[in-house]
Amino acid sequence: MSIQSEAALEAGLIATLQQMDYEYVQIAEEDNLQANFKRQLEIHNRKRLAEHGRTEFTDEEFDKILIYLEGGTRFEKAKKLRDLYPLDTADGKRIWVEFLNRQQWCQNEFQVSNQITVEGRKKCRYDVTILINGLPLVQIELKRRGVELRVAYDQIQRYHKTSYHGLFDYIQLFVISNGVNTRYFANNPNGGYKFTFNWTDAANVPFNELDKFAAAFLEKCTLGKIIGKYIVLHEGDKCLMVLRPYQFYAVEKILDKVKNSNDNGYIWHTTGAGKTLTSFKAAQLVSELDDVDKVMFVVDRHDLDTQTQSEYEAFEPGAVDGTDNTDELVKRLHSNSKIIITTIQKLNAAVSKTWYSNKIEAIRHSRIVMIFDECHRSHFGESHKRIMKFFDNAQVFGFTGTPIFTENAINGHTTKEIFGNCLHQYLIKDAIADENVLGFLVEYYHGSEEVEKGNANRMEEIAKFILNNFNKSTFDGEFDALFAVQSVPMLIRYYKIFKSLKPKIRIGAVFTYAANSSQDDEQTGMNTGQYVSESTGEADELQAIMDDYNEMFGTAFTTENFRAYYDDINLRMKKKRADLKPLDLCLVVGMFLTGF
Structure with missing residues (x-):
């Protein structure tokens, strides 16, 4: 041959x-x-x-x-x-x-x-x-x-x-x-x-x-x-980036819908597949269309709000405007800004409180395209309904790695019901085959089905198991680890157990109610540094955890500057700075689990 x-x-x-x-x-x-x-x-x-x-x-x-x-x-x-x-x-x-x-x-x-x-x-x-x-x-x-x-x-x-x-x-x-x-x-x-x-x-x-x-x-x-159109000049790294094919097709599908219909839709791309770059390019190209007045990229947590803003800025400085609070959002909606990043909480406050809604009444019928980050999370309740009722000419698109179907519906609602048809999909099997994301190494540990999950002895055994297997699971500390806990009280208990075991690794914890904050909280905005909590006791517990963290790393964080504490953990977990000692294990509740 x-x-x-x-x-x-x-x-x-x-x-x-x-x-x-x-x-x-x-x-x-x-x-x-x-x-x-x-x-x-x-x-x-x-x-x-x-x-x-x-x-x-x-x-x-x-x-x-x-x-x-x-x-x-x-x-x-x-x-x-x-x-x-x-x-x-x-x-x-x-x-x-x-x-x-x-x-x-x-x-x-x-x-x-x-x-x-x-x-x-x-x-x-x-x-x-x-x-x-x-x-x-x-x-x-x-x-x-x-x-x-x-x-x-x-x-x-x-x-x-x-x-x-x-x-x-x-x-x-x-x-x-x-x-x-x-x-x-x-x-x-x-x-x-x-x-x-x-x-x-x-x-x-x-x-x-x-x-x-x-x-x-x-x-x-x-x-x-x-x-x-699909090569990005990354200002942060001074380099050229070209979109992968699934990113290209997703943006093209969104553009086609905006140009030729009023239909909504969602993009199903697996976690780790570069959603931020895809959403940036979609927002950028949609904003260039003559008949589109505004593009809003809507996230459901303040930490993602700030992070997305910084990532968009790295792609193209000045291309987007962030909003620290609802007052700022209302101002941006009246400005010449074509792309705005905000949270669903700020947007909900803007449309549901008369003081704000009166100010944006003039633009409620404008051609606004909304791109929702992680569209499965916060869009099955009253906030999403109020936003869509107010902006009655809006066209919405969502990104998700885990859509909701009939078999796992929240209150009977599915992603398709809220956002329309799936416009493009790129699943974990595709990403692993393409080597665009790392494969999974999953280890299951089966015990008795009849367990008391809050049992102190059981929790201590779990903590000991994690410490005893930490080096093996992290390749002798080459990687760090997250321990996702279901509630703040449970996290506090686990943290105290770990501390009592006198671990040789550096352990920290972070939790906040900002992910579920009220409208009033979002009006002032978390960038003021205020820690949002429903419990003075939990705030005290967080401060005690911060005190341990400060002693471990020579920092001086308090609940009054929670934002700086969060950012410091972020840097140490990502190991982006050689001058910062890494945090080996971080206990979390509803944070750092996607896209951080």
């Missing part, structure tokens, strides 16, 4: 792309690349040039363009690609030069070339290059069948060190393939192989073979849309 050579694979791909209406262009070296870029840029900007009675850029003008494009980091060049360049001409006029049409993504000039030779620290020839408006935006590295994909990935990493420069710094996406397996990834040299992805159809069936991948992913309009 003959094995298809790399050259044959390359020739087949080019033939496929030509059949898909790509223009083949032979480019031997960088000088040819620049000459072709000039011609393609003139074609792409022909209407702008025609406004000045011209069809071409002068050599001096093109030199200005090249000098402009040469400056900056790879991240800054990705921004330039998406911006217009004000080209001042010799006769005192200005031409706004476009490098990529992001709004009408099909209206770009698509070409394919191969074996372009570039002189860097080493002389390199690239397998297949896709040029859009003359710029090399997609690089495809091929290996013969049977060769591991990792070899192609490693070769691209070597190119980063030895030859990628000039216009090749504008590469947005890489594709690697051995004909049988094909993956894509953003131009982020520090990402690692784990950030290479299969492309799939909307049902999560992968296009592994190169010809099927090319027909789907490299179709001109699809590729133009992905580069123009």
Whole structure:
């Protein structure tokens, strides 16, 4: 049996792309690349040039363009690609030069070339290059069948060190393939192989073979849309991120509903599948639609409110407005802010208290799109009904990893009943198969079914078991652990038992009633640092736990600055800062269990 050579694979791909209406262009070296870029840029900007009675850029003008494009980091060049360049001409006029049409993504000039030779620290020839408006935006590295994909990935990493420069710094996406397996990834040299992805159809069936991948992913309009709309410039890390296929399809489904109907719907994506990035891109693209007045991203806990705000800010600073309290929410609803992050409690207060509802009466019929985080949690009660009754022209979408069906319905209500049909699903089996989330190692411990769960002896035995097996379960402390307890009184009892056993590991605890706070609590907002509790005794117990924490880590937290305490635990559990000792085991009630 003959094995298809790399050259044959390359020739087949080019033939496929030509059949898909790509223009083949032979480019031997960088000088040819620049000459072709000039011609393609003139074609792409022909209407702008025609406004000045011209069809071409002068050599001096093109030199200005090249000098402009040469400056900056790879991240800054990705921004330039998406911006217009004000080209001042010799006769005192200005031409706004476009490098990529992001709004009408099909209206770009698509070409394919191969074996372009570039002189860097080493002389390199690239397998297949896709040029859009003359710029090399997609690089495809091929290996013969049977060769591991990792070899192609490693070769691209070597190119980063030895030859990628000039216009090749504008590469947005890489594709690697051995004909049988094909993956894509953003131009982020520090990402690692784990950030290479299969492309799939909307049902999560992968296009592994190169010809099927090319027909789907490299179709001109699809590729133009992905580069123009679905690559995120992450300002926090100064890197490019490309959405995975299930994220792409989820956002596309939401956009389709907003554009073409008033129907609601929900997205069923498993926990850990990157919901924040998906929701951000959905909110961003929906907010760009002319007939949408506001997009509200609604969470059901203050901690997720603040966290989502910070994550959105990392994607694009200034893109969204957070709301510390209901007063602030009302102000934001009257502002020019297109995307607002808030909690369901603040929103409920805004529509149910006359003082606030009178202030937002003028916008109650506006075209508002609401995107609900974890839509199974807080949307089966009166708050959700009041919100939807007030905003009678709102369109709502929910994200969840655990939808409610008839068999596990809350008060008879299901996710479909509240939010409409499921628009897209990506389940845990899909995520584990794709290696997008870690697999589960589940250990069951069976005892007698006839147990008294609050029995002190039983609780002590459980605590001893956890301590005795902690190193084994956490790979000798490489990981930390959460102990989820069903109630605050039970947590307090467990904490005291652990403390009495004099553990060698660092143990802490956190609990708050903020997740179920009243409207009045949400009006002032938890950012004031106030701890919300229904019990002075429980507040005292929390302070005692904080005192132990302060002694362990040299901090000085009190219930008056609970927010800072929460954030400190967050940092230590995530092990994001080397200067902070980690917290090995944290006892929680209804916190830190999803998306922290």
